[in-house]
Amino acid sequence: MLFAVLASYYEKLEATTKRLEMIDILSELFSKTPPELMDKVAYMTLGEVYPAYRGLELGVAEKLALKAVQRVSGARETTISQLYAQHGDVGSVALILLGQKAQTTLSFQELTVEYVYSSLEQIAKASGPGAQETKLAILSRILSQTSPVEAKHILRIVTGNMRLGVADMTILEALAKVFGGSKEEFERAYNLSSDIGLVAKTAALEGLNGIRDFRIRVGVPVRCMLAERLSTAEEILLKTDGRAFVEHKYDGERMQIHKSRETVLIFSRRQENITSQYPDVVSAVLSNIEADEAIMECEAVPVSLDTGEMLPFQELMHRRRKKEIEKAVEEYPITLYFFDLLYLDGRDLTNSTFLERRTALEKIVKPSETVKLSYGKLVTTPEDLDKLFNEAVELGCEGVIAKSVGEDSVYRAGARGWQWIKYKRDYRSEMIDTVDLVVVGAFHGRGRRTGRYGALLMASYDDERDVFQTVCKVGSGFKDEDLEYFTNLVNSNRLGHPSPRLETVLEADVWVDPRIVLEIIGAEITLSPTHTCAKDSIKAGHGLAIRFPRYTGRYRDDRKAEDATTSKEILEMYRRQLKRIEAKVSEER
Numbered sequence: 001m002l003f004a005v006l007a008s009y010y011e012k013l014e015a016t017t018k019r020l021e022m023i024d025i026l027s028e029l030f031s032k033t034p035p036e037l038m039d040k041v042a043y044m045t046l047g048e049v050y051p052a053y054r055g056l057e058l059g060v061a062e063k064l065a066l067k068a069v070q071r072v073s074g075a076r077e078t079t080i081s082q083l084y085a086q087h088g089d090v091g092s093v094a095l096i097l098l099g100q101k102a103q104t105t106l107s108f109q110e111l112t113v114e115y116v117y118s119s120l121e122q123i124a125k126a127s128g129p130g131a132q133e134t135k136l137a138i139l140s141r142i143l144s145q146t147s148p149v150e151a152k153h154i155l156r157i158v159t160g161n162m163r164l165g166v167a168d169m170t171i172l173e174a175l176a177k178v179f180g181g182s183k184e185e186f187e188r189a190y191n192l193s194s195d196i197g198l199v200a201k202t203a204a205l206e207g208l209n210g211i212r213d214f215r216i217r218v219g220v221p222v223r224c225m226l227a228e229r230l231s232t233a234e235e236i237l238l239k240t241d242g243r244a245f246v247e248h249k250y251d252g253e254r255m256q257i258h259k260s261r262e263t264v265l266i267f268s269r270r271q272e273n274i275t276s277q278y279p280d281v282v283s284a285v286l287s288n289i290e291a292d293e294a295i296m297e298c299e300a301v302p303v304s305l306d307t308g309e310m311l312p313f314q315e316l317m318h319r320r321r322k323k324e325i326e327k328a329v330e331e332y333p334i335t336l337y338f339f340d341l342l343y344l345d346g347r348d349l350t351n352s353t354f355l356e357r358r359t360a361l362e363k364i365v366k367p368s369e370t371v372k373l374s375y376g377k378l379v380t381t382p383e384d385l386d387k388l389f390n391e392a393v394e395l396g397c398e399g400v401i402a403k404s405v406g407e408d409s410v411y412r413a414g415a416r417g418w419q420w421i422k423y424k425r426d427y428r429s430e431m432i433d434t435v436d437l438v439v440v441g442a443f444h445g446r447g448r449r450t451g452r453y454g455a456l457l458m459a460s461y462d463d464e465r466d467v468f469q470t471v472c473k474v475g476s477g478f479k480d481e482d483l484e485y486f487t488n489l490v491n492s493n494r495l496g497h498p499s500p501r502l503e504t505v506l507e508a509d510v511w512v513d514p515r516i517v518l519e520i521i522g523a524e525i526t527l528s529p530t531h532t533c534a535k536d537s538i539k540a541g542h543g544l545a546i547r548f549p550r551y552t553g554r555y556r557d558d559r560k561a562e563d564a565t566t567s568k569e570i571l572e573m574y575r576r577q578l579k580r581i582e583a584k585v586s587e588e589r
């Protein structure tokens with residue numbers, strides 16, 4: 001398959017503003033792709049070469065990519081920076097400069113998808129001293145062989161910023177369309193393997209049966225089960241049939257740990273391999289987990305060297321610096337609170353009930369300074385639940401998580417459901433919880449903010465329809481350095497039109513590829529004719545909006561856009577807010 005063919009599909013995807021059209025284009029692409037190339041095409045369409053858990057990234061920053069464009073086009077550095085400032089996208093810069101050059105030297109080679117992919121693999125694998133120069137040399141070589149349009153997309157792949165609006169779920173939907181079966185069946189395979197390429201290739205080689213036969217495996221991260229939220233103990237017990245195992249909700253980093261004899265792998269909430277940041281976790285697991293093979297989940301919480309008390313999760317940032325891990329391990333120790341077990345010595349436990357998993361977990365965890373079981377109790381009354389909640393908050397936890405103990409309390413990979421309900425401490429405003437929203441547009445700043453963006457258009461995620469819906473325009477809570485930072489980030493994710501997966505009534509000055517997730521708190525949720533979040537659910541022609549939104553200072557770079565707060569959750573929050581107001585009014589009467 002020629003790369004030019006793939007690039008022509010990317011052109012079509014870039015041009016469409018409609019989600020359904022996007023699915024059609026992707027389906028056509030997949031039905032034309034030879035089975036052995038399916039995984040590669042799926043990865044590249046997402047701006048990747050491997051699934052995230054392999055921990056091998058292309059590692060090409062925009063700066064390096066621009067250098068390659070300069071090498072091949074012979075353009076001056078100032079021209080390149082000007083064009084980049086104007087377009088905010090390396091691909092567009094290459095399209096212009098290589099396009100100009102192409103008019104004089106028209107000799108492209110016909111590159112195949114295999115060739116481009118294996119060059120990208122070489123880029124990803126280049127490591128050690130001189131790696132940047134090797135990456136630059138390989139990239140320059142491909143760029144000198146391709147047409148400008150192909151170069152544009154290759155650069156977008158290597159910088160991991162495709163600007164096509166395609167996400168994992170979009171690909172799964174297109175696969176279901178090509179190979180039959182439901183979107184849910186494809187989602188299940190993906191949730192168990194976290195590998196979109198493997199799902200695509202299995203579908204192409206083995207058809208729907210292959211997809212239905214997916215199983216969890218040690219070494220391959222399972223997508224996390226997530227919690228819904230509620231704000232009173234009564235509501236929680238109503239949802240869990242009057243009985244729940246209520247655990248402290250620790251505020252740290254979630255880890256999924258895979259142990260296979262002497263090998264330990266640690267995956268993040270986004271299924272990235274973070275083993276190298278936590279050598280202390282590896283040795284703690286080897287000495288304190290009594291199992292040959294296991295997949296476990298825990299929350300890693302930073303603790304004070306002096307007092308042993310829990311510290312804010314931000315202290316884990318020290319583990320991100322590659323060169324100083326040993327120092328960080330000593331200065332910023334952590335405690336692991338184990339809360340789930342998905343696999344044990346040849347047995348897949350994801351279909352076992354919560355209490356069966358917990359009992360098995362208790363048997364293999366040998367508590368120590370670093371390794372602990374999450375604290376929890378079986379609770380049947382709102383009073384006991386609130387007591388546990390208060391104790392948790394006093395200890396420095398965020399609140400509690402109530403886990404259902406019924407027959408259907410299985411581990412639901414990749415799903416946010418009512419099997420787990422989080423109950424967090426109140427914030428001092430009507431809107432009692434923060435939300436994670438996605439930047440989908442930006443507005444030019446005025447006055448002190450001239451030259452930067454003054455406000456961002458934020459959206460929630462409709463996970464049933466895989467679209468983003470606007471819910472507020474946020475301009476407060478940003479420090480000067482945040483404004484600077486987000487202006488640059490917005491510029492490097494700019495789109496020429498609203499994302500095909502965005503539903504908006506408002507017109508932004510600049511449209512942004514939905515990738516940046518920020519934590520927002522507001523005063524309350526109101527009905528609004530100008531926002532599309534949960535549109536028509538409460539009142540025809542109206543969506544929901546967050547009034548007086550403010551950035552909390554927490555940039556959720558640990559999240560994908562699809563992990564943002566869903567429109568359904570905001571709708572639930574709105575309904576609960578109404579109930580609280582009604583209760584207050586009747587109290588006052």
Ligand code: ATP
Binds near residue numbers: 224227251252299422
């Ligand atoms: P948040 O941003 O509110 O922490 P989240 O979106 O990361 O939430 P949720 O589904 O809201 O995830 O809450 C579950 C998260 O809580 C888990 O991802 C995990 O990191 C954390 N957690 C802390 N303690 C526990 C526990 N005892 N059991 C399960 N999850 C826990």
